[in-house]
Amino acid sequence: MDPRSEVLLRQAELFGGRTLLAGLPADDLLGQLPEALGWSWHAGDQNLLQARFAGRSDFAVTPPQTDFETAVLFLPKSRELTGYLLDALASHLPGKLLYLVGEKRAGVERAAKQMSIYGTPRKLDSARHCQLWQVRVDQAPAAPELASLAQRYSLQLDDGPLEVVTLPGVFSHGRLDIGSALLLNHLQQLPGGHLLDFGCGAGVLGAVLKRRYPESLVTLLDVDAFAVASSRLTLAANGLEANVINGDGIAAAPSELSAILSNPPFHQGVHTHYQASEDLLRQACRHLRKGGQIRLVANRFLKYPPLIEQHIGTCHTLADADGFRIYQATRA
Structure with missing residues (x-):
């Protein structure tokens, strides 16, 4: 209890x-x-x-x-x-x-x-x-009107500004966090097909994916109902359409994905909680098609490479800056 x-x-x-x-x-x-x-x-x-x-x-x-x-x-x-x-x-x-x-x-x-x-x-x-x-x-x-409590900010990206809408309680409410900002700079050359933004938060990553890969199906997934509501607002603010779903971790994700992109959570309330992130790495292959990629950002101190190597494939570090690393692996 x-x-x-x-x-x-x-x-x-x-x-x-x-x-x-x-x-x-x-x-x-x-x-x-x-x-x-x-x-x-x-x-x-x-x-x-x-x-x-x-x-x-x-x-x-x-x-x-x-x-x-x-x-x-x-x-x-x-x-x-x-x-x-x-x-x-x-x-x-x-x-x-x-x-x-x-x-x-x-x-x-x-x-x-x-x-x-x-x-x-x-x-x-x-x-x-x-x-x-x-x-x-x-x-x-x-x-209270929940929408009236939303905070909005604009990201100046290479392909134009992106309007972000965040609701109370959503990760990095009202601002872009350092890890996501780093990941946004490493979204090149993703395989076409079905892309997943896992732990979508306010939908920044998913919205950028849909704009840069308009022919790809994009799904945004989060465990939190306020995050899903925020993601839908962000997509609408930018005239974009994607699938947005609530689900309890990677088990709720579609199959045959061409890529999983994530800034995975490791806190729940005031507690450190790694289960969702570790489940993502252990189960990603069940949702990736052959040749599909996982690309994620993580705090440097988190020991994710051994899990990636064990369950997905060779782990490559694409970037290392500001206390974060971008990891990439491809399913054989």
Whole structure:
């Protein structure tokens, strides 16, 4: 059981009714709270929740339309996303109770202060290195428009400017990260066919691929619903069309790909988490056609070349700069 869920269950009498659990972990919490509902934006968690508790968890970037008497937000990493989610939940709960649970080291005390615009937050419990906070929504906000919270910036590329649209919580919100910038300079001579942007984030890489390889089918894949929404906005802002899908890692990718391009994630919340990246390298050959390539950017300290050599083919370093490396391998 997730420590945050354990803290909630110490106060289980507060959540016996129609409770919306926003950003809930994929544990047995819904089993312990039979009247509760889930709201997830992580495809992996949603798949697990759906398998165990079919029909009891929604997957979306906005709250489910179903009625709920109270809500609990599991603190996300992003402060901007926290603000959006709290407003989205509080707008449904005038005069009712809203809860926040999270790890101390993730900044739950700071996030609890964000609830002061609705009423007076109070700490109910502290255990398992987590805290549970409560506020009565005396001043309910208007339901937030997610699109209005998007940040836009323009990249000046050799083939013209690219407009990027990022939503709260998406990796590198409002700016281009160093690793992706390096990878954008090493997209030449890709094999034609079906290209995959794995871990697409705001869709920068996928949009550039579609513009530079217009005859190729391009798919963008991410585990996060807010990333997929951002990617669709970025594509639309540049008049481009591509497939954009949510999925839990490389297993959700199409087959017979001619190339996989990625700035793979290795953080989940405040924790370092390498599973998605390592699965990508171990399973890429199942999705690449013969002669297909994988090309990715990674922090220099990450030991990816041995995995690439073991599971895909000879690993070539195309670039080494600013603490990042570009690796390339071809499936035999």
